[in-house]
Each structure stands twice: as structure tokens, then as C-alpha cells.
Amino acid sequence: METKPDQSNTCGLDAVEFNFFCQIWYGGRVSPHVWRGEVGQEGRTRKQSKQRRKKKNMATNNTIPLLLTPYKMGEFNLSHRIVLAPMTRNRCYNNLPQPHAILYYTQRTTKGGLLISEAAAVSDTAQGYPEIPGIWTKEQVEAWKPIVDAVHDRGGVFFCQIWHGGRVSYAFQRNGQTPISSTDKGCTSGLDGVDWAPPRRLRNDEIPGIVNDFRLAARNAIEAGFDGVEIHGAHGYLIDQFMKDTVNDRTDEYGGSLEKRCRFALEVVEAAVEEIGGDRVGIRLSPYADYMESGDSNPDALGLYMANALNRFGILYLHVIEPRMVKLGDRYDGTPHSLLPMRKAFKGCFIAAGGYNRDDGNKAVAENYADLVAFGRLFLANPDLPMRFELNAPLNNYDRSTFYTHDPVVGYTDYPFLDGSC
Numbered sequence: 556m557e558t559k560p561d562q563s564n565t566c567g568l569d570a571v572e573f574n575f576f577c578q579i580w581y582g583g584r585v586s587p588h589v590w591r592g593e594v595g596q597e598g599r600t601r602k603q604s605k606q607r608r609k610k611k612n613m614a615t616n617n618t619i620p621l622l623l624t625p626y627k628m629g630e631f632n633l634s635h636r637i638v639l640a641p642m643t644r645n646r647c648y649n650n651l652p653q654p655h656a657i658l659y660y661t662q663r664t665t666k667g668g669l670l671i672s673e674a675a676a677v678s679d680t681a682q683g684y685p686e687i688p689g690i691w692t693k694e695q696v697e698a699w700k701p702i703v704d705a706v707h708d709r710g711g712v713f714f715c716q717i718w719h720g721g722r723v724s725y726a727f728q729r730n731g732q733t734p735i736s737s738t739d740k741g742c743t744s745g746l747d748g749v750d751w752a753p754p755r756r757l758r759n760d761e762i763p764g765i766v767n768d769f770r771l772a773a774r775n776a777i778e779a780g781f782d783g784v785e786i787h788g789a790h791g792y793l794i795d796q797f798m799k800d801t802v803n804d805r806t807d808e809y810g811g812s813l814e815k816r817c818r819f820a821l822e823v824v825e826a827a828v829e830e831i832g833g834d835r836v837g838i839r840l841s842p843y844a845d846y847m848e849s850g851d852s853n854p855d856a857l858g859l860y861m862a863n864a865l866n867r868f869g870i871l872y873l874h875v876i877e878p879r880m881v882k883l884g885d886r887y888d889g890t891p892h893s894l895l896p897m898r899k900a901f902k903g904c905f906i907a908a909g910g911y912n913r914d915d916g917n918k919a920v921a922e923n924y925a926d927l928v929a930f931g932r933l934f935l936a937n938p939d940l941p942m943r944f945e946l947n948a949p950l951n952n953y954d955r956s957t958f959y960t961h962d963p964v965v966g967y968t969d970y971p972f973l974d975g976s977c
């Protein structure tokens with residue numbers, strides 16, 4: 556089931572904004588001295604008149620959706636809280652980011668807005684899909700530069716998602732080699748229409764080399780001009796394959812207990828932090844998901860353990876997928892606040908993602924459930940999403956059939972802006 560575009564609330568305060576207004580205005584106690592003082596025209600005291608003016612201003616201010624309010628994320632002064640979620644678009648031929656990505660990303664750039672790039676492979680063993688970008692060679696770094704520069708020219712803040720697909724890979728390994736994983740169990744043949752080959756379980760002595768690939772990718776991302784990196788620890792890819800107990804069947808120091816299963820993820824974080832500094836590193840996790848048959852028997856414990864463990868590295872942000880996104884593209888409403896323990900445990904900026912629209916994004920910010928909210932499909936189909944949210948304007952529908960096709964324009968840069976232009 557796909558989320559339908561949010562076309563409700565065409566004018567005035569919406570429910571969330573109204574609740575927020577009531578909470579901060581009427582919810583507080585009015586100091587008794589407000590009611591003392593001279594009575595002026597219309598029978599009001601000076602303080603009562605001041606209070607009325609303040610209330611009027613506040614009502615005006617609170618017509619701005621909370622998603623559109625500024626937020627300071629480390630050294631980055633974000634002008635709003637609507638984040639472009641990382642989205643693989645399969646249009647980087649031969650692993651090289653292409654000039655058409657300049658238009659795609661700049662269409663979605665706002666001054667002070669945060670964008671997270673599509674997943675970029677950290678090495679040639681990391682690739683899982685056709686025409687995805689890399690960030691492991693000099694040529695790839697050079698190809699990213701004009702894209703990053705263009706986003707910066709428009710005032711955007713741009714993070715590169717660095718990724719290893721692990722066992723979610725077919726036909727992309729050098730010389731037909733076997734994909735690597737925490738396990739030698741493959742995904743079920745036929746899953747997502749692919750005849751998955753069984754992966755090869757990484758030997759212990761190989762793991763530092765993979766950690767180093769992430770370290771070099773982080774360095775390369777900074778070299779390409781990105782403001783930082785997001786480590787892809789979600790959605791059933793290599794890092795997730797180590798963390799989740801339905802996949803990781805190791806009995807060494809990288810498997811078994813929660814601490815041991817999370818060790819690889821934390822080593823990757825540590826390496827990236829050593830390389831580029833914690834203030835430029837974020838991580839994405841999906842403890843509740845079982846994409847690509849990567850689920851966990853106790854996602855609450857996994858999520859909370861990671862949120863706490865990450866604090867020791869002082870990273871910039873933790874980006875987590877809602878439990879309602881169990882299968883890619885599905886949304887189940889049920890457990891609205893399951894990320895709250897992670898949000899409370901983690902000391903940095905918290906980004907929530909997965910099935911959000913304007914209303915529940917505003918609610919998440921109003922309730923301090925998240926600092927920022929990442930939007931995937933709505934942003935893909937609405938390059939001017941922040942403006943549309945500000946105006947509460949109608950949204951374009953997304954076309955799922957062109958998500959992963961290779962055309963440099965169709966389904967990529969041809970979604971219209973509000974004024975009809977592309």
C-alpha cells in the first residue's frame with residue numbers, strides 16, 4: 556500500500572498547529588500581576604492589551620507549519636526540518652554520478668535545507684543494484700563534485716549516504732565473485748524477482764578491510780565536497796545483516812549477543828568519526844524492518860542498544876525508520892511512538908522517516924518526537940516539497956514504475972513544480 560499525497564487542510568491552522576497553539580498559549584498559567592494595573596480604553600489594562608498583541612503575533616507565527624521552523628544541527632543552521640531522504644535512482648551509469656543528477660538534486664535544494672544523497676557504494680564488493688553511484692574511486696569523487704557544488708551554490712546542506720549491499724547483490728561482483736555477508740545464508744531465491752546467490756560469510760580477518768572501505772568512503776565524500784556522511788545501517792544491507800539475529804548466525808566476536816552483533820556497525824561508525832569527525836557523521840537504522848529478510852527478534856532492544864552505544868562517538872545525527880515501514884513501501888499504522896525510547900536515549904539530532912506526510916511530520920516536531928523528518932516518495936515527486944508544505948498546497952503523485960528506471964529525465968527531473976515548470 557502506498558501513502559496517498561496529503562491534500563487535506565487547505566487553509567488556516569491545521570489540527571496540529573492549532574493544538575500546539577493552544578498548548579503554548581492557553582496551557583500556561585497567566586501570572587496574576589498581568590491583571591493588575593490601569594484600566595485603559597475598551598476597559599483593558601495596559602498589560603492586558605500587551606498580552607492581546609502578543610497573542611495575535613503568536614497566532615500569526617503559528618500558522619507556519621512546525622516543519623518549516625529552523626533547527627541548528629551541529630554547525631549547520633537548517634532553515635527548516637524537511638529532509639530529502641536518501642533514494643537510489645539507478646541513473647549513475649557505470650557507478651559514475653552523472654550531470655543529470657545536478658538538476659535532480661538542485662531541484663530539491665532549498666537554502667538551509669538538508670539533503671541526503673542516494674546510497675553510494677563504498678567499494679566494488681558493495682554494489683547490489685545496476686547503475687548506482689560509487690564513492691571509492693578518484694573518478695567517482697570527481698564526478699560527485701559538480702553535483703555537490705551545485706547544491707551548495709543554492710545554500711543546501713548535503714550528506715552522502717555510504718553503503719555496502721552485502722548479500723543483497725547479484726551479478727555485480729568483480730569476476731563473478733560471491734557477494735559477502737555476515738552469513739552464508741542467502742535471501743530466498745525469487746525474492747523481489749531475483750535469483751539470489753548464496754553469499755560468502757566474511758572471515759574475521761577480512762572485517763577490518765571492510766571497515767576501512769567505509770573509512771575511505773567517508774574521506775572521499777568530504778573530498779568530493781559533501782558536508783558529511785550518513786552510514787547506511789538500515790534496510791537489510793551489510794551492516795544490518797550483522798545487527799539482525801535472523802541473519803547473523805556467527806558464533807565469533809561479531810555474532811551471538813546483541814553487543815557482538817552490533818560490533819561491526821559501531822566499528823564502522825568509529826572509523827568514520829576518526830576520519831572526518833563526529834560532527835560530520837550520521838547513521839541510518841531500521842531496527843523494526845525486515846527488508847530483504849533481515850529482521851530481528853527484539854527490535855526494541857536492538858534500537859535502544861544502538862541509540863545508547865552511538866552516544867560515545869558524539870555523532871551528529873541518528874536517522875531511524877518508523878516501525879510502520881516493515882516492508883519497503885508499506886505503511887501500517889499501529890505503533891506511533893515506538894521510536895521514542897531511541898529518541899530519548901540518543902543525545903544528538905534525531906531524524907524520523909517512513910510514511911510521513913505534512914500533518915504527522917508537524918506533529919512529530921510539535922511533540923518533540925523528532926528534530927527533523929525525512930521524506931522519500933513525496934520529495935521524489937515534489938521537488939518543491941518544503942514550499943508546498945508551507946502553503947499547504949496539493950502534491951504531485953509519485954510514479955512507482957519510474958523509481959528505478961535509468962532514464963535521465965523521465966520520473967527523475969520531470970516532476971512539475973507548483974507553478975507547472977520543471
Ligand SMILES: Cc1cc2nc3c(=O)[nH]c(=O)nc-3n(C[C@H](O)[C@H](O)[C@H](O)COP(=O)(O)O)c2cc1C
Nearest residue numbers: 640641642643673674908909910911930931932958
Ligand atoms: C526510489 C527509492 C529509493 C530508495 N533508496 C534508498 C537508499 O538509497 N537508501 C536508503 O536508506 N533508503 C532508501 N529508500 C527509502 C527511503 O529513504 C524512505 O525511507 C522510504 O521511502 C520511506 O519514506 P517515505 O514514506 O517518506 O517514502 C528508497 C526509497 C525509494 C522510494
